[in-house]
Amino acid sequence: MLEPRVEYVLRLADGALLLGQRLSELCGHGPVLEEDIATTNIALDCIGQARLLLALAGRLEGQGRDEDRLAFLRNEGEYRNPTLLELPNGDFGRVVLRTFLYSSFLDVLWPALQTSTDADLAAIAAKSAKETRYHREHTADWVIRLGDGTDESHRRMRDALDALWPYTAELFSKDYVDDAVTRDGFGVAWATLRDPWLRSVEAVLAEATLARPPDTPFLSRGKTGVHTEHLGHLLAPMQHLQRSHPGAKW
Amino acid sequence: MLSEAGAWQALQQVMDPEVPVLSVCDLGIVREVSSVEGAVEVTLTPTYSGCPATKVIEQAVREALLEAGATDVRVHTRLAPPWTTDWLSEDAKTRLRAHGIAPPGGQAGVHVLRFQPACPRCGSRRTEQLSAFGSTACKALHRCLDCREPFEYFKPL
Numbered sequence: 549m550l551e552p553r554v555e556y557v558l559r560l561a562d563g564a565l566l567l568g569q570r571l572s573e574l575c576g577h578g579p580v581l582e583e584d585i586a587t588t589n590i591a592l593d594c595i596g597q598a599r600l601l602l603a604l605a606g607r608l609e610g611q612g613r614d615e616d617r618l619a620f621l622r623n624e625g626e627y628r629n630p631t632l633l634e635l636p637n638g639d640f641g642r643v644v645l646r647t648f649l650y651s652s653f654l655d656v657l658w659p660a661l662q663t664s665t666d667a668d669l670a671a672i673a674a675k676s677a678k679e680t681r682y683h684r685e686h687t688a689d690w691v692i693r694l695g696d697g698t699d700e701s702h703r704r705m706r707d708a709l710d711a712l713w714p715y716t717a718e719l720f721s722k723d724y725v726d727d728a729v730t731r732d733g734f735g736v737a738w739a740t741l742r743d744p745w746l747r748s749v750e751a752v753l754a755e756a757t758l759a760r761p762p763d764t765p766f767l768s769r770g771k772t773g774v775h776t777e778h779l780g781h782l783l784a785p786m787q788h789l790q791r792s793h794p795g796a797k798w
Numbered sequence: 799m800l801s802e803a804g805a806w807q808a809l810q811q812v813m814d815p816e817v818p819v820l821s822v823c824d825l826g827i828v829r830e831v832s833s834v835e836g837a838v839e840v841t842l843t844p845t846y847s848g849c850p851a852t853k854v855i856e857q858a859v860r861e862a863l864l865e866a867g868a869t870d871v872r873v874h875t876r877l878a879p880p881w882t883t884d885w886l887s888e889d890a891k892t893r894l895r896a897h898g899i900a901p902p903g904g905q906a907g908v909h910v911l912r913f914q915p916a917c918p919r920c921g922s923r924r925t926e927q928l929s930a931f932g933s934t935a936c937k938a939l940h941r942c943l944d945c946r947e948p949f950e951y952f953k954p955l
Contacts, residue, residue: 568848582939586931593935596848600877671878675847678880678906678955679935685912686930 552728554609555628556735557669558618559725559771560657561601562629565619566779567650568594569786570637579640586686590647593679600672607668620790624779631768632715634779641694641701642708648687649712649749653719654680656744657736665733688752695756705758713761718768719745725771799836800867806831808866809840812858815851816934817952819897822855826885829876837870838863843881846935846955882906883954894918894952899937902954915951917942927951 550558571591578584602615627634632650637643658680661673694701720742729735753760768776789796800808809831812822822828822842830841840859844852856873863871883902886894891901900915916923922944930953932939937950 582929582931585933586929589931589935592848592850593846594848596844596846600847667878671880675844675877675880678882679846682930682953689930 551608552725553666553734554605555725556729557601557605557608558628559630561598561605561618562627563633563650564594564601565598566627566629566633566782567647568592568598569782570633571643571647573637574643583640587643590683590686593683597672597676597679600675604668604672616790620787624775624783625773627770627775627779627783628773629770630715630718631770631776632712632718634770634776634782635712635715636778638708638711639704641690641704642711644687644690644694645705645708646712647683648691648752649716650719651680651684651687652748652752653716653741653745655684655748656741657738660736660741663733664735669734691752691758692756695753695758702757705756709753709758710761714764714766715768717763717766718771721767721771723772800833800838800863800869802831802833804866805833805838805840805863805868808862809859812855812862815854815858816936817894817897817899819893820886820890822859824887824890824893826887827855827881828859833868836868837872838868839872839874841874841876843876843879845881848935881955883952886952898949900940900949900951902952904954906954913951913954915940917945917947918949919947920945925949 568591571587571594574584574587576584578587598619599615602618606613606615606618632646635646654676658673658677662670662677664670664673691705695705696702720739722737722739726737726739730737750760806823809828810821810823814820814822814825825845827843827845828840829843832839840863842856842859859873860871884906886902894901895918898918900918903913903915912927914923914925917925920942922942924943925940926943927938927940928948929939932950936953936955938953939948940951941948
């Protein structure tokens with residue numbers, strides 16, 4: 549078991565890395581040129597944030613693992629991302645909805661982490677908060693446009709919401725990691741962010757004429773290293789080069 | 799021997815590879831420069847976390863300082879306080895406009911995210927956003943409804 553602060557930072561780092569990787573899949577495949585560019589720019593921000601967070605996790609761990617080793621040489625079970633971020637993209641509606649749901653979460657998390665007792669984490673949070681606002685704003689626009697669009701786009705957004713909503717519960721589930729990091733002011737318990745997150749998300753869903761799906765008992769557990777079969781398929785192409793040619797440099 | 803002032807002068811010549819009318823000093827990413835007997839230490843603050851130009855800029859800074867006579871160059875990265883477009887000088891904004899890029903409207907964090915910048919070509923206020931992200935993360939894509947020219951807008955961050 550890793551030290552709670554390392555676990556806590558890895559949850560954010562791996563979430564950022566996988567969202568960045570998923571969004572990168574649209575590079576050259578976006579529905580229109582502008583959106584192709586926007587999606588990949590958001591992906592770049594995510595990967596930039598992931599690098600800072602992975603480097604911090606490595607420093608906290610103190611075992612000499614740098615950002616590259618953590619990204620490219622860990623197996624599925626060592627990943628700590630919430631499951632939401634490893635799910636396949638699906639159609640464009642689902643892509644923007646996932647980024648919207650998660651960046652709305654980060655939009656309330658980063659400001660809270662700016663007062664972390666860890667100066668590095670506070671600095672990363674302050675920097676990322678500014679970028680995340682744009683990600684949320686942009687994807688909220690799409691959620692509204694597609695939700696309150698044609699019958700077809702509305703139906704697809706409703707399907708996307710039904711598919712992704714159950715995975716948001718994990719963002720707010722509490723365990724020993726939250727308890728440990730809140731004790732010394734290193735982090736905030738994600739569970740405490742559920743209300744502000746709901747308010748922020750529901751305002752956009754209402755404008756998009758989308759009803760919030762009912763909560764279910766389902767709880768994904770990616771944060772604890774229990775993943776879906778999709779993660780391995782995501783990591784294989786991402787890690788292939790470093791696995792086949794260890795230490796290869798660009 | 800390269801002095802601190804000499805180092806600053808050399809850095810004025812290092813242009814941002816993505817916005818080549820602005821130097822790294824104009825952008826405000828050079829936070830500190832010191833020189834001890836010609837060995838220069840520079841502290842840079844990255845613009846966006848994922849900005850692909852960061853490494854290129856670091857390399858250009860190193861080369862410019864060595865060229866100017868530094869005996870050794872060390873580049874440090876500092877995240878806090880985070881970079882903001884508020885650090886762009888007035889002169890930098892004027893040059894951005896001349897280059898066809900609308901400068902950030904209003905103060906970062908205080909302004910609304912949605913903003914109608916004036917067209918940098920004809921000055922018209924009748925513009926619309928085409929996409930929140932332009933050729934780089936730091937810019938949005940807009941269009942002027944009067945002169946019909948597309949242009950980029952440097953977003954406040």
